[in-house]
Amino acid sequence: MTSLPVVPDAGDIDALREAARRIRVEVVRTINTVRVGHMGGSLSEADVLAALYFGAMRIRPDQPHWPERDRFTLSKGHASVGLYATLALRGFFPVEELLTFDQADTRLQGHPDMTRLPGLDMSTGSLGMGISAAVGMALAARLAGSPSRTFTLLGDGECQEGSVWEAAMVASRYRLNRLVAIVDHNKLQQFGWQGTGHEDRLPPEEPGELVSKWSAFGWRVLEIDGHDMAQIADALASATSQTDDRPVAIIANTIKGKGLSFAEGQYLWHVKIPTPAEFAQAMAELGEPVDAEAAR
Amino acid sequence: MTLPMGRAMREVFGETVTALADTDPRVVMLDGDLGTSTRAEIFERAHPERFLQMGIAEQNMLGVAAGMAASGFMPFISTFVAFAVVRPLDQIRVLIAQPKLNVKIIGSYAGLFVGAAGKTHQIVDDISIMRAMPNMVTISPADDVETGQAIRWAAAYDGPVYIRLVRDVTQRLFDDAYAFDVAKSVVVREGTDVTLISTGAETPRVVDAAEILAQTGTSCHVLHVPTLKPLDVAGIVAAANKTGLVVTVEEHSIIGGLGGAVAETLGEHSPTAMKRLGLQDTFGESASNADLLDRFGLSSNRVAEQVTAFLAQRARR
Numbered sequence: 235m236t237s238l239p240v241v242p243d244a245g246d247i248d249a250l251r252e253a254a255r256r257i258r259v260e261v262v263r264t265i266n267t268v269r270v271g272h273m274g275g276s277l278s279e280a281d282v283l284a285a286l287y288f289g290a291m292r293i294r295p296d297q298p299h300w301p302e303r304d305r306f307t308l309s310k311g312h313a314s315v316g317l318y319a320t321l322a323l324r325g326f327f328p329v330e331e332l333l334t335f336d337q338a339d340t341r342l343q344g345h346p347d348m349t350r351l352p353g354l355d356m357s358t359g360s361l362g363m364g365i366s367a368a369v370g371m372a373l374a375a376r377l378a379g380s381p382s383r384t385f386t387l388l389g390d391g392e393c394q395e396g397s398v399w400e401a402a403m404v405a406s407r408y409r410l411n412r413l414v415a416i417v418d419h420n421k422l423q424q425f426g427w428q429g430t431g432h433e434d435r436l437p438p439e440e441p442g443e444l445v446s447k448w449s450a451f452g453w454r455v456l457e458i459d460g461h462d463m464a465q466i467a468d469a470l471a472s473a474t475s476q477t478d479d480r481p482v483a484i485i486a487n488t489i490k491g492k493g494l495s496f497a498e499g500q501y502l503w504h505v506k507i508p509t510p511a512e513f514a515q516a517m518a519e520l521g522e523p524v525d526a527e528a529a530r
Numbered sequence: 531m532t533l534p535m536g537r538a539m540r541e542v543f544g545e546t547v548t549a550l551a552d553t554d555p556r557v558v559m560l561d562g563d564l565g566t567s568t569r570a571e572i573f574e575r576a577h578p579e580r581f582l583q584m585g586i587a588e589q590n591m592l593g594v595a596a597g598m599a600a601s602g603f604m605p606f607i608s609t610f611v612a613f614a615v616v617r618p619l620d621q622i623r624v625l626i627a628q629p630k631l632n633v634k635i636i637g638s639y640a641g642l643f644v645g646a647a648g649k650t651h652q653i654v655d656d657i658s659i660m661r662a663m664p665n666m667v668t669i670s671p672a673d674d675v676e677t678g679q680a681i682r683w684a685a686a687y688d689g690p691v692y693i694r695l696v697r698d699v700t701q702r703l704f705d706d707a708y709a710f711d712v713a714k715s716v717v718v719r720e721g722t723d724v725t726l727i728s729t730g731a732e733t734p735r736v737v738d739a740a741e742i743l744a745q746t747g748t749s750c751h752v753l754h755v756p757t758l759k760p761l762d763v764a765g766i767v768a769a770a771n772k773t774g775l776v777v778t779v780e781e782h783s784i785i786g787g788l789g790g791a792v793a794e795t796l797g798e799h800s801p802t803a804m805k806r807l808g809l810q811d812t813f814g815e816s817a818s819n820a821d822l823l824d825r826f827g828l829s830s831n832r833v834a835e836q837v838t839a840f841l842a843q844r845a846r847r
């Protein structure tokens with residue numbers, strides 16, 4: 235397996251795209267093998283995670299506890315497979331270990347468990363909490379005089395939790411401009427509101443609602459296409475430039491199940507497991523050569 | 531000799547509340563974005579206008595339920611135990627339990643089996659918390675038959691009720707002749723050497739454990755306690771006195787749960803040597819169902835082993 239290049243200044247957009255593709259391949263492979271895991275939200279977040287871990291974030295995989303590292307909390311902790319795939323590909327642990335996901339004695343618990351896996355900055359899984367911890371980390375960095383920046387990734391459904399807005403309020407009150415919250419705005423939650431037919435579910439928020447809410451809470455808001463790597467990299471560069479004293483929210487417009495034509499925009503793919511035919515189709519669509527697949 | 535499999539409690543939940551709503555216009559379902567998992571989706575299909583999606587916002591959901599109950603409706607709550615009990619606990623305390631409002635909190639995914647989720651979704655102390663809450667009736671059914679009856683009982687009762695259901699299909703303990711009585715525990719097997727007391731979906735496994743123990747000559751008296759509050763004090767004391775030795779077994783923390791409740795009861799009314807099996811002051815973790823039961827000593831074999839060890843230890847005294 236060839237190791238993926240790291241792109242500190244996010245200059246090499248193609249390299250970041252390849253990292254995102256590899257993350258998706260490992261997400262699908264892992265879920266297909268262990269037969270559990272949240273597919274839809276792990277695929278929608280893949281590009282943002284690639285841009286963070288292979289680009290924007292200052293981290294040292296061989297020193298996961300380096301005090302001045304940038305911090306990350308996966309507030310939408312159910313999409314753990316996406317984060318595990320990212321950390322593995324970035325060199326925090328062997329890619330083969332992904333197949334232990336959710337099995338007895340694994341370091342890769344169903345939801346991120348910081349007591350088990352170095353590289354996880356916070357335990358999450360109950361929605362609406364990871365952002366509070368991120369606010370705490372940003373406050374701590376400021377008090378300690380550390381250059382560390384803090385990133386957190388939320389779901390758009392998760393933004394229904396009141397505690398998200400308690401955190402947003404405190405972050406802007408303390409002008410935490412080294413804090414970046416990214417919302418994976420994939421327009422679906424787990425079940426949500428019924429649309430016109432039973433199979434059709436409405437998005438968690440009305441169009442534009444997230445931008446106006448985060449702005450109203452005193453955050454600097456950037457809205458981007460969360461699958462356009464150049465836009466993601468630019469937004470992260472802007473978000474970490476402290477252009478003013480506000481914390482930054484990036485509303486990343488994404489597609490749940492991104493990359494698998496049969497899963498995209500389908501609410502049931504929140505936790506669905508692929509059939510053998512779907513798995514083969516997924517690998518083909520992700521451009522993962524079948525030979526390489528067989529050779530593993 | 532093991533008990534047969536029944537149906538999943540959550541299917542029974544979706545169907546039973548739907549059937550109740552067919553004839554009772556007060557019944558509404560409030561969902562915390564988990565209707566696909568809790569099977570509240572069955573209710574949504576049948577009564578879309580009374581299915582109220584509250585989003586991923588459990589504290590608000592329990593508060594809304596209180597308001598609807600105060601206005602004459604009978605809200606049923608659909609979410610996981612994890613998000614039905616601990617997240618909105620203050621709303622439950624102040625808005626539901628203190629004013630004794632008619633809200634039915636039906637938590638799904640109780641115990642260890644939460645399907646690829648691990649410790650964040652495994653609430654080990656929901657019984658301890660809810661039975662300590664004044665006014666809160668707390669029920670932990672053993673199987674699908676008892677689940678349906680407990681939900682119907684809850685609908686007939688005016689006041690807050692908490693019922694905890696497990697995610698996966700359970701063994702069936704009761705047949706259609708069974709009649710759930712909220713005030714009563716149930717002797718499911720007569721015996722003379724040791725009394726096994728259990729609750730929830732652990733009871734069928736304890737019945738299997740009693741069968742295993744019978745093969746090695748140990749006669750177990752098995753008591754199922756579906757209602758943790760109000761507790762059947764007389765039934766527990768009688769079962770304990772039958773053998774003079776008690777082992778409690780629960781898919782839950784031994785602190786404050788069934789084991790705690792039985793210890794409090796016997797300590798006050800009929801001190802009896804006992805052993806509490808269950809989670810020993812620890813959180814859950816990711817693993818297959820079989821691995822989890824084995825690890826936490828709750829499979830039939832592991833229960834039988836521990837009962838044998840307890841009896842040997844008592845015999846040496």
Ligand SMILES: Cc1ncc(C[n+]2csc(CCOP(=O)(O)OP(=O)(O)O)c2C)c(N)n1
Nearest residue numbers: 275312360361389390391392422423424563
């Ligand atoms: C407090 C809490 N309530 C409910 C859940 C169950 N749950 C897990 S994922 C999910 C839907 C999340 O939707 P969203 O935030 O939009 O995530 P995504 O679509 O990106 O997967 C729900 C309701 C939870 N984990 N935590």
